[in-house]
Amino acid sequence: METMSTVTGLKSSGDVLFLMLGAVMVFAMHAGFAFLEVGSVRKKNQVNAFVKILTDWSVSTIVYFVIGFPIAYGISFLKPAEELLGKTQGYDLVHYFFLLCFAACIPAIISGGIAERAKFWPQVFAGAVFAGLSYPLFESLIWGKNSSLLQGIFKGIGGAEFHDYAGSVVVHSIGGWIALPAVLVLGPRMGRYIQGKSHPLPISNIPFLALGSWILAVGWFGFNVMSAGNLEKISGLVAVNSLMAMVGGVLAALVAGKNDPGFVHNGALAGLIAVCAGSDIMHPLAAFVVGCVASVIFVYGFHYEQEVLKIDDVLGVWPLHGVIGSWGGIAAGIFGQKALGGMGGVTFVSQLAGSLSAIVFALVSGFVVYGILGKTVGIRLSQEQEYAGADLSIHSIGAYPEDHVR
Incomplete structure (x- = not known):
C-alpha cells in the first residue's frame, strides 16, 4: 500500500514538473513576442512594445486565474491553499500556468498588428477581455468543459471531432483574426499610405527581430510537446514534426522571400504555427510540407495585405497567425490521414468546419470590443503623440535615453 502511494506521488510530482517546465518555456516565448515587435517597429516605439507585452502578460495572469480558467475548465481557485495543493501536488495550478501562457498569446499577437499608434490603457483593457472572456469561451468549446457541444456538431457533420493538438486554431488563428478588426478600426500609421500609394516604414533592428524569432522557436517545443499534459503521453513525433515544420518554413521563406531576413525569421514561426494542430498525427515529411506551404502563404499574404488591401498590420499578424x-x-485534416502517412482519426470536413468557426468567433469578438472602445474612449494616439512616438508619449522615455542628453 505504501509502495503504491509512493508511486502515485512520484507520478503526480513528475507530471507537475513536466507541465511546469513546459509553462516556463512558453512563458519565455513572450520575450520572443516582445523582441520580434521591438525589432519590427521604429526606434521611437521600442519601449512601448516591451511594456505592452509585459503588462498584457500580467493582466492576463490575473483575469485568466479568476475568470478565464474557470470558464474554460470549470475549476475555480477561490478556495484554501490546502485544497489547491490536494493529492496531485497542485497539478491544476500548474495546468493553469501552462494554459495561461496560451491565453496571454492573444493580446501579444494583437500587439504586433496595432503597434506604433494604439493607446495604452484601452488596449490593456481589450487584452483583458480577450484573455479573460473571449478566448476561454472558445477554449471551453474545443478543449474544455463545454467541448461536447461544439465537438458533437463537428462529429455529426464531418465524422470526427475537430482536432487541434496544440493550438494552431484555438490560439493562433483566434489571435490573428481578432487582430484584423483592431488594425482596421485603428487605420494605418501616419505616412504609411499617401494618396493611395504605399510607403513602407523602416524597421529598427534586424538582430532584435531575429532574436525574437529564435526565442519563440525554442520555446515552441514547450508549446507543442508539453501539450501532452503529463509524462506518460509525451510524444517524440510532436517534437520532430515541430522541428521539420520550422525548417520547412525557413527554407521556403528563403526562396519565396528572396533572402529577406524578415521573411526568413517569420518563416520559422509560420511553420511552427501551422504544425501545432496536427503535430501529433502527421508524418515528419508531411510536417515539412505543411511548414513550407505556411511560409509561402505568409510571404505572399503579407504582400497582398500590405500592398493590395492596404492594411497596415505592422508585423503581419493576420496572415502569420490568423x-x-x-x-x-x-492541414491536420489532410496530412493526418493514414493515406498520407498520418495517424488517422481526423476528417477534412471537421477540420475545415472547426477552422471556419474560429474565424467567425474571432471576427465577431474583435469588431465588438474594438468597435465599442473606438466609439467610447478611443483607441488611437493623437497625431502629435504618434509623431513623437509611443515611447515618449506614453512612457516619457525613449529606448536610448542618452540620445536625449545635451
Missing part, C-alpha cells in the same frame, strides 16, 4: 493558423487546422 490565416496560417487556419491553414494549420485544415
Whole structure:
C-alpha cells in the first residue's frame, strides 16, 4: 500500500514538473513576442512594445486565474491553499500556468498588428477581455468543459471531432483574426499610405527581430510537446514534426522571400504555427510540407495585405497567425490521414468546419470590443503623440535615453 502511494506521488510530482517546465518555456516565448515587435517597429516605439507585452502578460495572469480558467475548465481557485495543493501536488495550478501562457498569446499577437499608434490603457483593457472572456469561451468549446457541444456538431457533420493538438486554431488563428478588426478600426500609421500609394516604414533592428524569432522557436517545443499534459503521453513525433515544420518554413521563406531576413525569421514561426494542430498525427515529411506551404502563404499574404488591401498590420499578424493558423487546422485534416502517412482519426470536413468557426468567433469578438472602445474612449494616439512616438508619449522615455542628453 505504501509502495503504491509512493508511486502515485512520484507520478503526480513528475507530471507537475513536466507541465511546469513546459509553462516556463512558453512563458519565455513572450520575450520572443516582445523582441520580434521591438525589432519590427521604429526606434521611437521600442519601449512601448516591451511594456505592452509585459503588462498584457500580467493582466492576463490575473483575469485568466479568476475568470478565464474557470470558464474554460470549470475549476475555480477561490478556495484554501490546502485544497489547491490536494493529492496531485497542485497539478491544476500548474495546468493553469501552462494554459495561461496560451491565453496571454492573444493580446501579444494583437500587439504586433496595432503597434506604433494604439493607446495604452484601452488596449490593456481589450487584452483583458480577450484573455479573460473571449478566448476561454472558445477554449471551453474545443478543449474544455463545454467541448461536447461544439465537438458533437463537428462529429455529426464531418465524422470526427475537430482536432487541434496544440493550438494552431484555438490560439493562433483566434489571435490573428481578432487582430484584423483592431488594425482596421485603428487605420494605418501616419505616412504609411499617401494618396493611395504605399510607403513602407523602416524597421529598427534586424538582430532584435531575429532574436525574437529564435526565442519563440525554442520555446515552441514547450508549446507543442508539453501539450501532452503529463509524462506518460509525451510524444517524440510532436517534437520532430515541430522541428521539420520550422525548417520547412525557413527554407521556403528563403526562396519565396528572396533572402529577406524578415521573411526568413517569420518563416520559422509560420511553420511552427501551422504544425501545432496536427503535430501529433502527421508524418515528419508531411510536417515539412505543411511548414513550407505556411511560409509561402505568409510571404505572399503579407504582400497582398500590405500592398493590395492596404492594411497596415505592422508585423503581419493576420496572415502569420490568423490565416496560417487556419491553414494549420485544415492541414491536420489532410496530412493526418493514414493515406498520407498520418495517424488517422481526423476528417477534412471537421477540420475545415472547426477552422471556419474560429474565424467567425474571432471576427465577431474583435469588431465588438474594438468597435465599442473606438466609439467610447478611443483607441488611437493623437497625431502629435504618434509623431513623437509611443515611447515618449506614453512612457516619457525613449529606448536610448542618452540620445536625449545635451
